[in-house]
Structure formats: C-alpha cells, structure tokens
Amino acid sequence: MARPLVAIVGRPNVGKSTFFNRVVGRQLAITEVEPGTTRDRLYAEAEWAGVTFTLVDTGGLETGATTDLVAKVCDQALQAVSEADLVLFMVDGKDGLVPADQEVAQILRQTNKPVITVVNKADNPERRLQAVEFYRLGLGELEPVSALQGTGIGDVLDLVVQRLPRPEPEEETAALRLAIVGHPNVGKSSLLNALLGEERAIVSEAPGTTRDALDTLLDTLWGPAVIIDTAGIRRRGRVEPGVERYSVMRALRAVDRAEVVALVLDAQEGVTAQDTHIAGYVRDQGRGMILVVNKWDLVDKTAHTSAEYEKLIQAEFNFVDYAPVLFLSAKTGQRVKRLVPLAFEIRAEWTRRVPTGVLNQVLAEALEKHAPPSDRGKALRIYYVTQAGVEPPTFVFFVNDVSLVHFSYQWYLENQLRDAFGFRGTPLRLAFRPRRVAKVLGSKGGRKPP
Structure with missing residues (x-):
C-alpha cells in the first residue's frame, strides 16, 4: 500500500505554506505575504506519532479564475484533492468566514473526501472562540491553530493520524x-x-x-x-x-x-x-x-x-x-x-568502486605510455593509487613531491581512468599526497625514491 497522502487546500493567502513548513520541519514552500505565492503542488514526507504520510501544499483555490495561470493553479490544487486520502481545508481565522471559503467548501463536499477544517491565524483566545463560526461550512471536525506560532499543530496532526489508512510496511529502496x-x-x-x-x-x-x-x-x-x-x-x-x-x-x-x-x-x-x-x-x-x-x-x-x-x-x-x-x-x-x-x-x-590492484595496473600502463614530468631536473614519481571514496569517485595518488604534479598530467591521469573504466556522466576527484618511501610503479629494478 502506498504512503497515505494529505492535501492542504484553501483560498489564497490563508497560511497553507506556513503550516506546511511547520509540519515538515523545514522551509520547503515559499512563504511571503503575497497572494498566490505557491503555484505548484509541493510534496514532502511528514511523520507524527509513528505514522508517516505525504503532505501536499497547493496554490490557492479561486473559483472565479481571472487568468490562465490562476486557472492552472486551481487545477493543480484540485488534482491534489483527487489524489488525497485526507484534505486539510485551511481558512483564515483573522478574516472570519468569507464567501470564498464557502465556495471552496462546496467543491470539497462534492469530492466525498474526508476533510478537517483548520482555522489558521487563531493567535489569541478570542480568535479561537470565534473559530466556531466555520462549523457553518458543514465539513465536520475543526481545529484552530496558529501556523506562525506553532500552536494547535499537534492537535491537527492527532486528528490526521486517526483518520488516515495505515500503510503496510514496505522494503526501503534507495531512490x-x-x-x-x-x-x-x-x-x-x-x-x-x-x-x-x-x-x-x-x-x-x-x-x-x-x-x-x-x-x-x-x-x-x-x-x-x-x-x-x-x-x-x-x-x-x-x-x-x-x-x-x-x-x-x-x-x-x-x-x-x-x-x-x-x-x-x-x-x-x-x-x-x-x-x-x-x-x-x-x-x-x-x-x-x-x-x-x-x-x-x-x-x-x-x-x-x-x-x-x-x-x-x-x-x-x-x-x-x-x-x-x-x-x-x-x-x-x-x-x-x-x-x-x-x-x-x-x-x-x-557510486562505482574499482579494486586497488586493477587501478594500479592501469596506472603502471599510463606511466609507461607517458612518463611523469620533471621540474628543474627533479622527476615526479607516482608510487601507487587507491580509491578513497565515491559520489563522486575519488582517487588518491601517492607521490614523492606534490608540487611536481602539473595540471596537464592530472588531466592525463583522469583521461586514462576514464578510458579504462568509463565513468560516463560523473566527475572524478583526483588528490595527490606525499609518500617518502615506496616502490615506484614502472621503475626498473624496483628502485626506491631518493
């Protein structure tokens, strides 16, 4: 069973995105005092009382759309409602019940989805008492909250987890x-x-x-x-x-x-x-x-x-x-x-890893094809290479003197790694570290560096 989905809907500028950010615990949705800030459906995972669900923030529902973009925003919100297992209908306790709320409520009644009315901006006891006027919408359960202050959020989430279907546990797969x-x-x-x-x-x-x-x-x-x-x-x-x-x-x-x-x-x-x-x-x-x-x-x-x-x-x-x-x-x-x-x-x-032995075989062949450069009579010696990490693949080359590593030879070594192993679409990280005593790959007679 898929993770249950909860959609937040309501007319513009009632605080849906502020509530969304408060529940998911990070600022995902843009919140500003400007109607219509949220345009698309925004999804995030939320958890309460051991129940995990997907929370969806939507743009404002306006029945009398005046522009094509406003109409598309409304379509997105309605699509979220159609997908949802539960709808949080957000209204503005500061403004009180307005005709636009009644129009949205009429739409929600026609969907036959379970609805919890969330009266936002109930920032003081007086507004919390006034929130009862929203029972006139006839949508059942109602909770006053202040998304900005964080009060009442837990009560809403308690209702949410009570009303949601419980998903069957699924094996986690890294997406x-x-x-x-x-x-x-x-x-x-x-x-x-x-x-x-x-x-x-x-x-x-x-x-x-x-x-x-x-x-x-x-x-x-x-x-x-x-x-x-x-x-x-x-x-x-x-x-x-x-x-x-x-x-x-x-x-x-x-x-x-x-x-x-x-x-x-x-x-x-x-x-x-x-x-x-x-x-x-x-x-x-x-x-x-x-x-x-x-x-x-x-x-x-x-x-x-x-x-x-x-x-x-x-x-x-x-x-x-x-x-x-x-x-x-x-x-x-x-x-x-x-x-x-x-x-x-x-x-x-x-995320690919290459065995150290295979890496050093490729390095030996690369050194034989193109010897490391010299600077003022001192030659760069590369002793061995190992893969230090992934995401992206990172390789550490141990050398006699890091200052002798020219950027052009770094490019050469990177190209040799790509020719041997591919690494299509991913950057590579090459690092060089000093190593005082080691066998020089490709050197005759296994000579030690001076």
Whole structure:
C-alpha cells in the first residue's frame, strides 16, 4: 500500500505554506505575504506519532479564475484533492468566514473526501472562540491553530493520524535523486510532465512559472526515482528580492540534494553563459550530469544537424566533457524515455568502486605510455593509487613531491581512468599526497625514491 497522502487546500493567502513548513520541519514552500505565492503542488514526507504520510501544499483555490495561470493553479490544487486520502481545508481565522471559503467548501463536499477544517491565524483566545463560526461550512471536525506560532499543530496532526489508512510496511529502496535544472523557460516543467504523463507542474510561456523545488516520486523499470523540478536559475545580478531570491537558493539546494542533474538547454537559443555557470556549479558539487537539449522538434534538421550540434555543445562544455548529451522534445515526447535510464546508468558510475590492484595496473600502463614530468631536473614519481571514496569517485595518488604534479598530467591521469573504466556522466576527484618511501610503479629494478 502506498504512503497515505494529505492535501492542504484553501483560498489564497490563508497560511497553507506556513503550516506546511511547520509540519515538515523545514522551509520547503515559499512563504511571503503575497497572494498566490505557491503555484505548484509541493510534496514532502511528514511523520507524527509513528505514522508517516505525504503532505501536499497547493496554490490557492479561486473559483472565479481571472487568468490562465490562476486557472492552472486551481487545477493543480484540485488534482491534489483527487489524489488525497485526507484534505486539510485551511481558512483564515483573522478574516472570519468569507464567501470564498464557502465556495471552496462546496467543491470539497462534492469530492466525498474526508476533510478537517483548520482555522489558521487563531493567535489569541478570542480568535479561537470565534473559530466556531466555520462549523457553518458543514465539513465536520475543526481545529484552530496558529501556523506562525506553532500552536494547535499537534492537535491537527492527532486528528490526521486517526483518520488516515495505515500503510503496510514496505522494503526501503534507495531512490535515484534526479534534479532538473536550467535557466528560466527552457522547458523544465514540461519535461517533468512528459516524464510523469500528467501535468504535475504548471507549464506556462511566462519565464519563471515554477518557483518551488518540486519532489515527485516516479516508479520506473530501473527502480524508484525522485524527480526534483526547480525554478530557473538566474545570474546573481538578475535575482530580485523576495520570492525570486528564495527560488534561486532552493534550485541550488536541489542540486546539492541530487545525485544526478539534468541540465536543460534550449535547442533554439543555444548555449548561454548562464548554462555554463550552472554546469560549473553542478561539477563543483560533484554531481552526475546530463546535458539535455530540449525543444529539438523546433530545429530545422539535416542528416548532420545532431552531430554538428553535439560538437558545438561539447566545445562550450569542454570542462564537463564527461556529461552525455541527450536531444529530446518534452512537447512531442521524442527521446524523453531515454532520460531516466541514462540517469540510473550515471548514478551507477557515480557510486562505482574499482579494486586497488586493477587501478594500479592501469596506472603502471599510463606511466609507461607517458612518463611523469620533471621540474628543474627533479622527476615526479607516482608510487601507487587507491580509491578513497565515491559520489563522486575519488582517487588518491601517492607521490614523492606534490608540487611536481602539473595540471596537464592530472588531466592525463583522469583521461586514462576514464578510458579504462568509463565513468560516463560523473566527475572524478583526483588528490595527490606525499609518500617518502615506496616502490615506484614502472621503475626498473624496483628502485626506491631518493
């Protein structure tokens, strides 16, 4: 049985995201005094009294949608209700019962879902007493809370765990964590929707529509995967205060949480400076990476277009030349199904270990093909290598003098490791440590270093 799901719904600006953050214990949803801040469904795991469930934050429900985007936000909220085992209907105790609450209540009655009415902003005894007016909605159980102060949250959660179906214990399987990142309006949310087969994140022509990092669990033939869709990452100078700044921070944190990152590029726009900045950040964080060229259906193609475009991308991203390039169209679905298995393949490389004996055999062959450099008559000697870690694969070379290690020879050694073992899609970390006495690999007669 799947983990039970609890959806938080209500009209805009009643404190749904503040309540969500309070329950999950971290600031996942953006919270500001601005109606409509939450646009997509935001999922997080929560636990109370030994019961684990999925909590869903939604955008505000407005029955009289005035724009296409508002209508899409409402559709997302209704989709969350349809998926939910239990609905938390949040209202504003400061405003009191308003017609918009009655309209939302009417929608919820038609779903036949169990509902708990949560009266937020009941910050003092007077407001807690006034909360009884919401019984007029006819939805049953009611709890006054202050999400900002944290009062009453436990009482709501007690009701939640009483009303939820108890899931059967399942064997835990480590899910792939795949982040979808890129600058605004390259089609990240469209790609997520194509992977899921439904409109999970809002898709709009307006840049920056997605402002939260969205975690979605996807069951695949290769195992479970958590797909993290993020707000578009902008240059620091273009980040405005408030919501936009939080979105960029969250997108970068999504990279930190990921194992593999799909950097989405716009096939028509080409490679931008911001694309290369993002790739550099992903590399520096040691994450696996796929360069995803989206909107490939909009490119006029010849028999050589793909190869020529790939050469262009590899030239622009020569500092992450290990990252495979995947041409796809989120709109038509072309090659979208190749993304997830490729991400699993890269995670396997990202966590791969090589036996020390095999490593040193490759090192000996590399030293024989291309001897280490010398500096002012002193030769670099490499004694042996061992793998010190994974995520990403990290190798330590023991040498006579670290100052003799030239960056060009580091590149050579990295290329030799890749030629021998692959490591497609993952960065490698090479470290060099001094070792005073050891047998020199590749030296004649087993000579000792001076």
